[in-house]
Amino acid sequence: MADFMEKYSDEELIARFQEGDEYAFEEIVNRFKDRLKNFVYRYLSNEEAAEDVVQETFLRVYQKKHMYRNIAKFSTWIYTIAGNLAKTELRKRKRRKMYSLSNLGLEDKDYEIPSEDFPPEGAVEGEYTEQEIQAAIDELPEKFKTVIILRDIQELSYEEISNIVNVPVGTVKSRINRARLKLQEKLRHLRQSRIERE
Amino acid sequence: MDCYEFKSQLSEFCEDELSVPARKRFILHRDECPECADLLTEFQSALRAIHSLPRLSTADDFNQRLRERIDQEVSVTFWQRLQNFISGSALPRYVVATAFVLVGLMVGMRYLGLEGPAPQSVQPPVESPELNVQQPMNQQELLDQVSTMTADSLDTNQVLQPRNPRSYEAQIQYVKSRQ
Numbered sequence: 461m462a463d464f465m466e467k468y469s470d471e472e473l474i475a476r477f478q479e480g481d482e483y484a485f486e487e488i489v490n491r492f493k494d495r496l497k498n499f500v501y502r503y504l505s506n507e508e509a510a511e512d513v514v515q516e517t518f519l520r521v522y523q524k525k526h527m528y529r530n531i532a533k534f535s536t537w538i539y540t541i542a543g544n545l546a547k548t549e550l551r552k553r554k555r556r557k558m559y560s561l562s563n564l565g566l567e568d569k570d571y572e573i574p575s576e577d578f579p580p581e582g583a584v585e586g587e588y589t590e591q592e593i594q595a596a597i598d599e600l601p602e603k604f605k606t607v608i609i610l611r612d613i614q615e616l617s618y619e620e621i622s623n624i625v626n627v628p629v630g631t632v633k634s635r636i637n638r639a640r641l642k643l644q645e646k647l648r649h650l651r652q653s654r655i656e657r658e
Numbered sequence: 659m660d661c662y663e664f665k666s667q668l669s670e671f672c673e674d675e676l677s678v679p680a681r682k683r684f685i686l687h688r689d690e691c692p693e694c695a696d697l698l699t700e701f702q703s704a705l706r707a708i709h710s711l712p713r714l715s716t717a718d719d720f721n722q723r724l725r726e727r728i729d730q731e732v733s734v735t736f737w738q739r740l741q742n743f744i745s746g747s748a749l750p751r752y753v754v755a756t757a758f759v760l761v762g763l764m765v766g767m768r769y770l771g772l773e774g775p776a777p778q779s780v781q782p783p784v785e786s787p788e789l790n791v792q793q794p795m796n797q798q799e800l801l802d803q804v805s806t807m808t809a810d811s812l813d814t815n816q817v818l819q820p821r822n823p824r825s826y827e828a829q830i831q832y833v834k835s836r837q
Contacts, residue, residue, distance in 0.1 A: 637669040644704035
């Protein structure tokens with residue numbers, strides 16, 4: 461059945477699913493689950509939370525399938541859902557973090573608790589570790605983070621990103637350039653502080 | 659080209675999207691400005707770093723867990739949905755719960771017919787024109803009415819005319835014959 465479904469475009473699959481074809485939904489899940497997980501993971505820096513958000517995204521697609529209209533690409537629609545859920549989750553996590561920090565006593569703040577969100581550290585590009593790159597992404601403002609993940613990790617076109625974030629293509633281009641400049645600056649600082657520590 | 663313009667075109671240069679003349683001007687500035695040359699090197703390095711991030715895969719049981727979750731959601735009861743709605747609402751829970759209780763009470767009262775008294779109308783009741791139509795008396799009624807009258811109090815215009823104008827003459831005759 462999977463081979464049979466491969467010939468369909470994303471839009472044809474969702475149309476079939478809207479007519480009740482469950483195999484089409486299964487194919488949609490198989491096509492998008494890894495892409496969405498990478499997108500959400502780079503947003504949240506937590507693998508378990510990312511997988512939960514991706515599950516929630518597919519659940520929304522399942523429940524709201526009739527809300528998709530074939531005026532935009534299906535990938536745009538599903539990325540928009542995943543992006544919104546990821547933003548909500550990120551805000552919740554920030555609030556929880558702020559709450560737990562505010563509950564700590566002054567003397568407790570001296571202890572540094574190692575983050576378990578990151579996978580084991582490893583050199584990625586040679587100059588920077590994955591942890592450094594992820595930390596730099598995490599520090600970006602939300603609007604820069606979204607576009608840089610969509611462009612440089614998801615490799616979406618400017619037009620698709622424009623539809624997802626709902627701003628003109630020109631704005632997307634300049635925003636991506638500014639996001640990369642900020643990322644480069646943060647990476648440089650992280651590398652400098654690493655060298656100083658060593 | 660100045661440094662500001664150079665900075666704004668970094669992405670387009672790296673993605674090979676500049677026109678030939680713009681690219682020439684960009685390269686010319688890079689060769690003249692060591693700071694911008696360093697910036698370009700750092701920028702390209704950061705781009706390579708982000709592109710080289712490992713790609714993650716979902717867990718092996720992802721599809722199975724999703725199917726279980728969908729089945730669970732499909733069979734969820736109305737009360738569970740309500741509970742989820744209350745717990746997921748942006749408003750404080752007690753506000754949502756109070757609103758639900760109030761709405762429930764109103765609906766319940768209406769259903770059981772326990773509504774408060776209807777507001778009193780300030781308008782005087784309007785009589786239907788049909789109610790003013792005088793029905794003719796039957797013979798027995800006429801006799802009963804006339805027998806209670808005395809001759810002094812008899813005012814035929816007031817008593818009889820409105821009740822049965824058509825038999826007015828006959829009534830006068832009848833009363834006179836009784837006297």
